[in-house]
Amino acid sequence: MKILLLGQHGQVSQELQRALRGTGELTVLGRDQLDLAQPELIRQQVQRLRPELIINAAAHTAVDQAESEPELAFAINATAPGILAEVAAEMGAPLIHYSTDYVFDGSQVEPYRESDSTNPLSVYGRSKRAGEQAIQAVGGMHLILRTSWVYSQHGKNFLLTMQRLLQERENLSVVDDQIGAPTWASTIAQATAQLIEQWRRGQDGPWGVYHLTAQGETSWCGFAGAIAAYLRSQGKNVATLQPIPSSAYPTPAQRPLNSRLDCSRLQQDWQVQLPDWQAALEQCLRS
Known part of the structure; x- marks a missing residue:
């Protein structure tokens, strides 16, 4: 099977390259090979390669x-996925695309289900939601996998930042009123590999939007606390954590306070079992 993976150096893409090794003929295109901000090149490149499956792990x-x-955010996150969906549908190939908890505004008390109304607060969230809508408008075989708080041992992410800051400072303030599920990029990649395998066996569930995060919940400060506990277990001196509200750490883009995603539909439809966030974090740190 010929698989086209868009995105080369991102956290999810790097884990996908490991998880899909041996699954088929994998072609990986990074920004140097295909700039998703140039829509006229996307159709041309994908039609030339004629993959049987497209995975879009690239994003702004x-x-x-x-x-x-x-x-630029809308070109990469909204226009490009729509074009990929069109080409995939023309070739009869499924498209797997990753989205985000940021399509929600976080005002809901309960974890968000796929059917809940979206209301993104930021340009990033609006561009990702527009990408979802562009894919859905085309139809065809597609999986839109919404995830949250992605981390890994490479790239630029909260885990690596905290590992550094916790060992550099005596005191560290971290937001404590945003709640979600830290999700290891490897968890996303392994779940994706399972979805692909079930599709190949003809055991696929319905296509559409699904939530895919680790199980459980914590705050950013709670996530930092778990990282600090691991560092202490390794004999490291770490900073004292100070929980603060989002209002004490203003950012250009507003974040949802509730980023919890209900992933039960993915388990019911595709039998995908997702690990607890703490167990996955420990496995990541020890890997």
Whole structure:
């Protein structure tokens, strides 16, 4: 099977490259090979490769930076996925695309289900929601997988930042009123590999939008606390954590306070079991 993976150096893409090894003929295109901000090149490149499956792990993920460059964010996060969906449908190939908890405004008390109304607060969130809508408008075989708080041992993410700051400072203030599920990029990649395998076996569930995060919940401060506990277990001296509200740490882009996603539909329809966030974090740190 010929698989086209868009995105090369991102956290999810790097884990997908490991998880899909041996699954088929994998072609990986990064920004140097295909700039998703240039829509005229997307159709041409994908038609030339004629993949049997397209995975879009590329995105404009600089949440705060997107506030000052909305056109670029929408080109990559909204226009490009729509074009990919069109080409995939023309070739009869499924499209797997990753989205985000930021399509919600976080005002709901309960975890968000796929059927709940979206109301993104930021340019990033609006661009990702527009990408979802562009794919849905085309139809065809597609999976839109919404995830949250992605981290790994490479790239730029909260885990690596905290590992550094906790060992550099005596005191560290971290937001404590945003709640979600830290999700290891490997968890996303392994779940994606399972979805692909079930599709290949003809055991696929309904196509559409699904939530895919680790299980359980915590705050950013709670996430930092778990990282600090691991560092202490390794004999490291770490900073004292000070929980603060979001209002004490203003950012250009507003974040949802409730980023919890209900992932039960993915389990029911595709039998995907997702790990607890603490167990996944420990596995990541020890890997």
